[in-house]
Amino acid sequence: MQRKDLLQILDSLLKPHLVRDFCPNGLQIEGKNEIKKIVTGVTASQALIDAAIAANADAIIVHHGYFWKNEAYPIVGMKKRRIAALLAHDINLFAYHLPLDVHPELGNNAQLAKLLDLEFEQGLEPGSAPSVAVRGRLRTPMLGQDFADKISTALNRPVLSNLVRQTPIETIAWCTGGGQGYIDLAAEQEVDAYLTGEASEQTIHSSQEQNIDFFAAGHHATERYGIKALGEYLAENHLFDVEFIDIDNPV
Structure with a gap:
């Protein structure tokens, strides 16, 4: 499926335009156009990105993505390493915060x-x-x-x-x-x-x-269960190969 078609499915399902949020919802980092393998997870941490790379994912869908309100603008350090890894492997990053909560x-x-x-x-x-x-x-x-x-x-x-x-x-x-x-x-x-x-x-x-x-x-x-259910919905209704990867966090 094409990236724009997946984005249309997600936006139609989660309706981000109805929710005022603290971050952009939808496509945050653009990768390859053709999407077959999707990894879902709670947060777009380096550990999840590395796991998605190992799984040969074309896209990652998360609840906690990037570019939060009041976050520093410079793409340096941890943020640079995460984004660089996504770009180097041409992986799309989609994130839905409050739309996935509600x-x-x-x-x-x-x-x-x-x-x-x-x-x-x-x-x-x-x-x-x-x-x-x-x-x-x-x-x-x-x-x-x-x-x-x-x-x-x-x-x-x-x-x-x-x-x-x-x-x-x-x-x-x-x-x-x-x-x-x-x-x-x-x-x-x-x-x-x-x-x-x-x-x-x-x-x-x-x-x-x-x-x-x-x-x-x-x-x-x-917050493990919404993103997992979203992936299961995409697998069942749109025949994507979806893998939920839980990077544990005690907080």
Whole structure:
């Protein structure tokens, strides 16, 4: 398939024009025109690029790409080495950040909900369409420690939790990645628990003082599933040879 056709498929599916983001979504680095082999991964790190080169990939599709808002402009050091490797091997780099978070089927929030058996109800942000953070229910209510154990088992990693309630969790809000700031909005809407990837120092105080159970399951760990699902969609519906490569990150 031609590069422009893959870009059209991705843009039509993920609709980046509907989301205000912190980086450009779509084709970030241009490579060869004909694309057969695709590698997907969470972040366009040097390790993922090297793995894609070894896999003879024509394109890499990631959640975390390059050229972030407030990022330094000069292409030097680490940034130069990454981009140089992509150009030297004529590999296309596609990146979709918030559009991949919010997609109702393939998105990070949707895929995490599927993994943890959460039922989506609505966006958490009033008047925001689509909302980056969402809310819903546990299909099987359970105590906070039991839910922490379930997350840890499903994501295969320890979970940071702050458990303040003595009754089973029924309602929950969540946002994959670095969404800890939404805990206050979740507390305002009186949900029982909030789940995200990361925690800040003030997050625990918000949990403690607003009586909302809190879970931080890792930025990388909570965002593995959207990009993996996107690759599976491309393989099933457009017959690409797609390989998901997980470069582990404890954060």
